[in-house]
Amino acid sequence: MTLEHDSVLLLGYLFALLQGLGLLAALHAVMKVRTAQGALAWAIALVFMPALTLLPYLVFGRNRFDSYVRSRREADVAMQQALQAKDWRPWVEKARTAEMAGEVDRVKAVTRLAHMPLLAHNHVRLLVNGEATFAAIFKAIAGARKVVLVQFFIVHDDELGRRLQQLLLERAAAGVAVYLLFDSVGSHALPKAYTETLRAGGVKVHAFASRRGLRNRYQLNFRNHRKIVVVDGRLGYVGGHNVGDEYLGLKPPLAPWRDTHIEVSGPVLTSLQESFAEDWFWATREVPPLLLAEQYAEDGMLCQLLTSGPADAQETCSLFFVTLINAARRRVWITSPYFVPDEAVLAAMRLAVLRGVEVRVLLPSRPDHRVVYAASNQYAEDAVRAGICIYRYQPGFVHQKVVLVDDDMTAIGSANLDNRSFRLNFEVMLLTIDSALAEQVEQMLLADFEQSLEQTAAGSKVNGLQRLVRRLARLLSPVL
Structure with a gap:
């Protein structure tokens, strides 16, 4: 007893x-x-x-990331010293000239959010789907002569991953300085042999991990979701693709895979390289070599790079979407694999509808993460009732992160319409102001909409159990 x-x-x-x-x-x-x-x-x-x-x-x-904040400040100081020695900023100052244009007032808040300058004289090429994206990236890397910077959230040891591995080894053997950064959680399945082979061949390889310091050793949030490639300071790539056969549409049941990347040249590559350097410095406490092209074109479009992350003083990514939606006068079309917006973004969409703006959102018709998909379905149903047009892509999984505003502004990068991108991940988006590129993006999205079904209030009827699952998933949306 x-x-x-x-x-x-x-x-x-x-x-x-x-x-x-x-x-x-x-x-x-x-x-x-x-x-x-x-x-x-x-x-x-x-x-x-x-x-x-x-x-x-x-x-x-746990949402503290003090170690990263301190490291980022250290990186800023070290990088500024390195950039001054390379006569970096004069190029940036020369490219600022178009900032005084009146049309730029619409995105002034983005420039202040970004802490990077709005730059002129850039050229951007749209890369639709994985074949075009990796053909362009691999061609650029194969022609590298000095420095290759590569960063992805996910790198797989599959056919595409091994093609990248072999190409990086070839460039390193030719005397090119090659750097590869991947996320430690996103690439958790990457075998050690893959990175050891690269290191043995002269490639500098590191994983981005947020577990720096005893207090953060259990922290799995704050993933680095950016996808950046820069070759010799003359060509850059940013978008939604990671390195894996599924991004070429080779893996059912999500195949065919729908994604978008862009190729960039011009002064904005200074910003893209600085973003890579900040993340590399966090992983290694070293500053990688940063290059300027010998000359830039005298014409070209305005580009604004925006990087965001959990160490930002403000909700940079969420405010970026709010700013673009509020800037729309006629239309705003957005594509995202996930639709779990916060109240600020959702309110901006509703207000846009009320002032007569056409708001379209293109989403997948099949899930890759079931809880997120359930929450996304509930938000989509509410959005339809508010007058937001929701389209469901039918052929396969849509993973692209694209925004089209009116007839002149586009944004393409890595950020999704969900809380993880808004507050937990490190993301990158490239905003462009150019009517010709906007027309290309419009034609691309129109082709996507033609292969989609518009969601209607009548077609959103679900049974009681499904309704309960959606509501419960929505409750979890702040921490998804």
Whole structure:
């Protein structure tokens, strides 16, 4: 009887300890989680279900990233010293000339958010789908003479991944300085032999990890979702593709894979290289070589690179989308694999509809992450009721991240319409102001819409269980 009494007493103490830790974690969430919705979701779960949510909160919920903030400041100082020695900024200053144009007032907030200049005299080529994207990237790398900078969220050891590996080894053997940065979680399946082969061949390889320091050792959030390639400071690539056979549409059930990348040349490559350098410095505490082209064209379009991440003082990525939506006078078309917008973005869309702007959102018709897809379905249903046009791409999975505003502005990069891109991931988007490119993007998206079905309120009817699953998934949206 004494043993049984002691066991009950011990269980009581353990329960009280667990409940106390849950309360402390809930208080921490209230104080530290950036958004009210996220703080509320975590706090309620931690108070009422501490046994189930304490460990997930340690892994996913902590929103402190002090180590990265300190490292980024160190990187800024080191990079500025390196850039001054390379006579870097005069090129940037020369390319600022178009900033005084009146049309740029529409995106002035983006420039202030970006902490990078709006630059003229750039050229951009649209790359539709994986074949065009990797043909262009591999051709550029094969012609590299000095420096190759490569960054992807995911690198697979499959046919496409091995093609990249072989190409990087060939360039390194030819005396080119080759750098490869990949995300440690996104590329968790990449075997050690893949990177060891590259290092043995002279390629500098590192994984981006947010677990720097004891306090962050359990932190799996804050993934580096950027996709950047820069060759000799003369050609750059940014968009939605990662390195894997599925991005060529070779893996069912999501095939064919629909994605978009762009090729960039011009002064904006200074910004693209600085973004890579910041991430490389975080991983290695070294600044990679940064190059300027010998000359730039006298004509070309305005480009603004925007990088965002959890260490930003403001909600950079979310505000970027809000700014573009608010700038729309006639239309704003957006494509994203996920549609879990925050209140600010959703409100901007609704207001755009009320002032007569055509708001279209192109989404997948099949899931790659079921919980996110369920939440996305609920948001899409609500959006349709608000007058937002939702289209579901039918042939395969749509993964592109593209924004078209009116007849002159486009944005293409890595950011999705979800909380992870808005607040947890490191993202990159390239904003362009050019009517010719906007027309090309329009034709590309019109072809996508022709292969899509518009979602209607009548067609959104689901049974009670599906409705419950969607509502529960939506509750989790602040922490997805």
